[in-house]
Amino acid sequence: MIVLEQVSKRYRHRDQGWFTAVEPLSLHIKAGEIFGLMGYSGAGKSTLLRLINLLERPDSGSVSVDGQTLTALSAPSLRQARQHIGMVFQQFNLLANRTVAANVAFPLEVAGWQRSDIERRVAECLDIVGLTDRANHYPAQLSGGQKQRVGIARALAASPKVILADEPTSALDPATTRSVLECLLDINRRFNVTIVIVTHEMSVIRRLCDRAALLHQGKLLEVIDVKDNQIHAQSAIGQELVQED
Numbered sequence: 001m002i003v004l005e006q007v008s009k010r011y012r013h014r015d016q017g018w019f020t021a022v023e024p025l026s027l028h029i030k031a032g033e034i035f036g037l038m039g040y041s042g043a044g045k046s047t048l049l050r051l052i053n054l055l056e057r058p059d060s061g062s063v064s065v066d067g068q069t070l071t072a073l074s075a076p077s078l079r080q081a082r083q084h085i086g087m088v089f090q091q092f093n094l095l096a097n098r099t100v101a102a103n104v105a106f107p108l109e110v111a112g113w114q115r116s117d118i119e120r121r122v123a124e125c126l127d128i129v130g131l132t133d134r135a136n137h138y139p140a141q142l143s144g145g146q147k148q149r150v151g152i153a154r155a156l157a158a159s160p161k162v163i164l165a166d167e168p169t170s171a172l173d174p175a176t177t178r179s180v181l182e183c184l185l186d187i188n189r190r191f192n193v194t195i196v197i198v199t200h201e202m203s204v205i206r207r208l209c210d211r212a213a214l215l216h217q218g219k220l221l222e223v224i225d226v227k228d229n230q231i232h233a234q235s236a237i238g239q240e241l242v243q244e245d
């Protein structure tokens with residue numbers, strides 16, 4: 001579903017020259033998989049996630065999603081392709097002056113959907129995340145967990161094949177974290193949506209993921225399998241991350 005071939009990204013830091021956030025690396029993520037990007041702060045996890053939908057353009061290499069090479073697309077074609085890639089953010093990124101329903105409707109309005117189709121799809125998505133009774137509330141009236149469910153409903157609205165989630169539970173308490181992870185798992189199982197999730201918590205990988213890439217200082221250390229909630233890391237940093245959990 002997602003093929004990254006030798007992608008890299010560096011940034012110019014003021015007074016310090018160039019800094020490599022992601023060293024050239026390749027990853028293949030399968031359709032229907034929940035795939036984690038895991039590592040300590042500064043490992044390059046968020047940058048790598050944003051390379052998948054070209055929110056960050058790689059300095060080298062190619063990115064393909066669902067058979068389409070995004071790095072080869074024109075700007076209008078890329079905008080079109082991005083409509084099939086949902087995104088969920090740590091700080092939710094909801095529009096404060098729009099209701100829950102209007103937040104979920106937003107990507108569909110941008111994509112030019114008909115009003116009646118939007119209403120139907122928004123109702124479906126709010127039902128999926130269990131927020132039908134909050135449709136006319138504003139984000140400020142919601143708990144953190146509810147806000148993130150709105151974020152998930154919005155990401156799901158255009159029936160994407162892929163959802164990218166950037167630390168979606170880092171702002172939430174443990175009980176709310178569990179319920180948001182269950183919500184993502186449910187969406188993956190019911191709709192076969194491929195999910196890529198950034199986290200610095202091995203417990204999130206254990207609970208949710210089929211596989212995960214362990215990153216450190218911009219390098220891909222290894223890709224681990226998660227079987228029956230068990231993780232076996234080969235690299236020293238990977239073993240450290242597992243032990244800390």
Ligand SMILES: Nc1ncnc2c1ncn2[C@@H]1O[C@H](COP(=O)(O)OP(=O)(O)OP(=O)(O)O)[C@@H](O)[C@H]1O
Pocket residue numbers: 011012013020021039040041042043044045046047048200
């Ligand atoms: N837009 C940017 N401009 C300059 N440097 C950046 C930019 N984005 C990221 N970086 C740098 O790249 C490195 C990797 O950042 P990234 O946010 O991808 O790491 P991360 O693993 O997600 O870390 P965290 O868990 O702290 O969010 C960091 O050192 C960061 O300072």
